[in-house]
Amino acid sequence: MSITRRHMLLLLPAAAVAWKHVLAGTPESSPNYTMSQHWWSMLIDLPKCIGCGNCVRACQAENDVPDGFFRTWVERYHVSDYDIENPQVDSPDGGKKGFPPAKETSGKNFFVPKLCNHCADSPCTQVCPVGATFISPDGVVLIDKKYCLGCRYCVQACPYGCRFINPQSNTAEKCTLCYHRITKGLTTACCESCPTGARQLADLKNPNDPIHEFLKTHSVQVLKPYMATHSKVFYNGLDGSVR
């Protein structure tokens, strides 16, 4: 028994057809939204944040985030005058119910809302073994729930602690930048409900977006710049003590 040259030649076209089937994709489905025309980011204007927790509640209402887990949360920092290296940070229930009065009113006190930084070079997407998390062509780090194994690599890889495992689905979950809203021309739930405008969704590819003027005229920083993740969540007025 052996495969002759003739048999081999007969099999090759079949293999070629199968391979073409593998490579074929489906065309983009949403007609009013072109992914390549957007590059989403967010601006957080810290001097405007009042720590009301509206963003946290809105996120949970919009995205069915389970209790005790957060796609966005608010931290309160207390930096004493003599120890700026070691700030005291608290975030009772993610700031969902607001904050109790500060124990110490001396020194520096301020709020820092946090969420997925939608890094352009994100560590979490690099470690996914199955291609379940990825950076979309419009710059949003997303998770494909159907592909996620729940292996938790990405949860460990995120330097900002923005991911968690959903206890119901056992898959990784995080801020999607309200992908179902921004693709419909709406802003995110957190930006929509922020009463002071401390959070603003921004499209870096839109030349008319006010973000460009803002970035030019303000001292803007990202979290953990030394991680070289090219975070796209920009913080205005970020204190050096923020981790």
Added chain:
Amino acid sequence: MQAFKDSGHLFRLAAVFVVGILLFVVLRSFLVPKSFGQYGHYRGDAMAEMAARPVNFAGHETCETCHAEVLDKKKDGKHAHVNCEACHGPLAKHADDPASVQPPKLDTAVLCVRCHEANAAKPKNFPQVASADHSSGLPCDTCHQPHSPAITNSAAGGAK
């Protein structure tokens, strides 16, 4: 040719490999979703699936198409830039079916302090009160109209 005398087993081995590879390619073509690899090493359809989810917050533009009179009330006040759903909560269902889904009545005693309760971490220029001292338990809308909260002579004492 003496060296290739017993080469039959090599061809059999090669045949096993060819069949194995073919099987892999054919199975892969059925198991891997069509859109995988469309934009990168992930399923391209995943984005469309995520984008298809319904929204809960309608967005202030949607509110303003019907509630223009509230917009008028708000526009000169301090709350001009506070979106409707920041206080009223997610109301996309109400926007879809305004007749049957009514937004809940809000309690200003709970609502206002979320933002305006004094806290050392809040920006100094943000209006804050210690609610217990400020109103001695009265609901905020006894004096302030939430849509335009500054107290004027005409507004004082008028609820809603």
